[in-house]
Amino acid sequence: MSSGESCVAAPEEGSRPWRYAVAPRSDGYDELFDGDGHPRPHWERVVDLLQKLGRDEIGHRWEQAKRLLREHGVSYDAYGDPTGVARPWNLSPIPMVVDAATWAAIAEGLAQRARLLDLIAADVYGAQRLVARGELPAELVFAHPGFLRPCSGIVPPAGRYLPLYASDLVRSRDGHFQVLADRTQAPSGVGYALENRIVLSRSLPEVFRDCSVMRLATFFRTLRRTLREMAPHNRDNPRIVLLTPGPYNGTYFEQAFLAQYLDLTLARSDDLVVRNHRVCLKTLSGLRPVDVILRRVNDDFCDPLELRPDSSLGVPGLVEAVRSGNVAVANPLGTGVLQTSALMAFLPGLCRRLLGEELKLPSVPTHWCGDPSSLAYVESHLGELVVKPAFPAGPTAPVFGAELTRAELDELRARIRARPRDYVAQERMVLSMVPTLSQNELTPGHLWMRAYLVASDDGYEVMPGALSRVGRPGESLALSLRPGGESKDTWILAGGPVSTFSLLPSPSAPVELSRGGGDLPSRVADNLFWLGRYAERTEATARLARALAVRLTDQSTQSGVDPPADVDALLFALEGHARVGLPGVPPVAGSSPPRAKLLSLATAERSLFGAVFGDQAGTLATTAAETQRVARGIRDWISADTWRAVAELDEELNRPRLVSGRGTLGAMVTLLDRSVLVLAALNSLSSDSMMRGHAWRFLDMGRRLERAVQLVGLLRAVVDASPDPAFLEALLQIADSSMTYRRRYLATLQLAPVVDLMLTDETNPRSVVFQVATLDAHIAALPRDTGRPRATEQTLALSALAELRLADIPQLCTRGDRDAPPPGLLQLLDRVGALLPGLSNALSGAYFNHAAVARQMNADGPRLAPRDAKEPPVVAAMARKGASG
């Protein structure tokens, strides 16, 4: 971060001791300070270095770090917000620090626990001896909705049921770490841990460097190797995909980030198809076999054929493909059965039985009410315990006995007694405290950590780091246990020298599209195409709005006067623009009714603000939001800079709602200026820095097609509406061709030269014919079945091109009877205007494969399982539901 500005460090900082601003009310273990208020030994160096830096400097750097996080798009949909608004990721500038010895003990305990859980899963999906011998209650298997009977008997590669494992840890009052929950199916958060490390180490490089912190990269190298080794048939270069529930999932950012970091293809269910017991990725050049799936979809959602029939997040036939041994899934389907707090009550015994060892890392004391003696204990101690559902059944929050009234306790007791096996009670933990900076003051917060493990040749490798979460001070325990809140990078201090191995490309290296075009998933091509269309449309709208805003600023001193013709024309164009709804239908069919004269400049201003900020489709704000939505779906295919441009634009227009235009015209001009700049940057980023592969081609086709559709539509509307030269001027403005026209013709505006410049001049990169010619070239370069005669999209592009190239513009511009708009020109525009949407559809049909909807059939008939590119709300809800890991 800009070291040139670090001169703000307060001189008195060195003498200002590190203390909590307000003494903590909790009597939990203090991570930082010992009983005398001195930093514990392993914190000394960190505190010392941070103190030298000074709080002001930290605060200052933190502002920059936050912007970096926001612009990277790091977000977490913390509370399953139904509006789908992703919250910005909140990272604390002070890391959580763990000393080498403590961590070694944790790591050993976690590795043992992973081995134990792996063996339990193997038994549950195999011989079920543990249940038969009464060592594992039958209910924990048979009553568990996560026990997936279709997966019984399927042995995963190398007999490994738990390639990945994560564990939620808390530190008890006596300073010992305990396991609060096991994450065994699709653990989330490891990508956030990595992003935290990247941002913190870049923000506090001197502190990070001098504290000998263990690096994370070797863990990810092992993760990659473990995934590769899972590939069946010993393929040398296995294709590995990360199966995501999609952009509406709360941790989608992390999934995209991880896919990029590990060099996996991010795939949604509709990117995959099962053919002949094999899972294949649908790419532009056909179906490509997939060997390994790293899933972030809950296992019961993974196959609508054999598992949950109502899932649209899965791949039909996946279980059968797994059963055939043609694809490996991490974690294997069915491992969700281990995710019950009830199991924790039996781990000590199972550990002795299966490993012949004592359980090294204890769980938070847990009582499963299905056991009669535990039930008795729970009933008599309910006021001190935390009650949870034994089996995952929706987002049921833990209930804290201490927070209930007597009547509520009785009611809870009755509920437990009615179905005891459904409940688990845990001892209430007083969480440890960690410092965090709030308003530049040190404040304590509650800590829990999620640690990550991956199977390796000799057991398990533990990531030397963790995702630490901090509950805000004063928050009730229940709240601080919820996901969200603030997060911390977790520094494990090395006992010895630190390996500096890194998987990250150096910051200057281009991250853009390292993959060849052959593996471009059809859905990504689809989204790139629409990103092109939306971005182009946003830019055109912004340009037009800016032109109008500037003209209105000039006029505003003479209020009361009739608005001049060019204001009227620009407004007409802007409104027409907003009416040209995507997907591109020309705005007006046939002759439009005569346009009413503008009443006043005030009306014009109101209309301008409406066209920029309005909620309806077609305004600048909604188009920008759409652009971001489409971009989010292909987050892993666009560069960080491109994403930043998209995010910034959306933030400009949609965040600080100056809304319904109570801002001034001046502010509006500034805003539009910035928007046009950002959009220009966005468009040049993609044209300059994207590999000329199919990804770029689809993005550019989207842009070209949109530009052509817009121009044809507007040209037609303007020609039809008024012969006033002011309208032609407006048209030139939109097309950014004003300057060219002036240079070429110097003189007044006339229809024929304007039309020629905008429609048929192949040297003008903004003309319609230029767009169509480019489209034609792109289409010729797309992969296609060579056996077929000319494809529909080729024919359509060629027809449009021929229409434009053969057009005799001066003759077409002759006005009709009684000075009617030139009929020949209108007909030409109609013909071309009709070809373009057809072209868009033909491309969709040939390459995007989205028309089909997967449906559930059984003897009772089909039920619709919606699966659509435009993500109806039900899918969004499911995306959140289907992956809670």
Next chain:
Amino acid sequence: MRLHILHRTTYEYDDPVTTSHHEVHLTPRDLPSQTCFVHSVTVAPEPEAIRERVDYFDNRVRYFGIHESHRLLEIVAESEVHVEERPASLILDRTAWEDVRDVVALHRNPESLEAYSFVFDSPYVRPQPELRAFAAPSFAPGRPLVDAAMDLTRRIFSSFIYEKGATGVSTPLSEVLRDRRGVCQDFAHVAIGCLRAMGLPARYVSGYLLTAPPPGRPRLAGCDASHAWVSTYSPNVGWIDLDPSNGMMADERHVVVAHGRDFGDVTPVRGVILGGGHHALRVAVDVVPVEYDA
């Protein structure tokens, strides 16, 4: 009794289906009370991938995928099965229902453990107070399980109306309970829910029923497609099949195809398709006696 069964399922789609995946439970089981002699399943168009296996419940299940465009899918299952009379000893079992409940929860021998796995909720049979309320009158304290379950079966038969089309696969059990109408599958689910509400094992049985009456026997109500009933368990005599659609114990006219926790585990024909548009479904089942025991 030897029965010949022809089960034909036809889907006719308005639009072409480009890809489809199916899982079918159409093969009658071999059981002490029945033997399947001849069995075949033919699919048109011919699937690209087909595979048969034994599922978690020991049913024979087929998976197949079709990846050529089609507007018509036809699945024909043909079987010949010999079905025995069920042993009369079933109804002589006097074990009280509470004892069954407790023994099944405690014993860990394979058979008892298997029975216990059918005590718990399943996707189509969620617990609800109405189930227990409906079941309670049949389960007087100390009543033998067989009597209680049979009484429950008759009560479902007499208080629910069999009505084709009144419900679909996705009709929730609560609606069936409220409206008191449905088809065999719904009644099986109601019976399962009631038995489980009392802590007793209950499994779903998918199969066929000889509806054309043999000489001298009354015609039975059954589904045009496949039939469904319920099975509960007593440690002394094993599984006892009860048919709430006809208020009777299953007999030699009931052909067992598959066991499961509920309909979802043993759906006769299920699939996920891409494309298709509107479709027409036709299911035709013919059960014909081949010969009669003298």
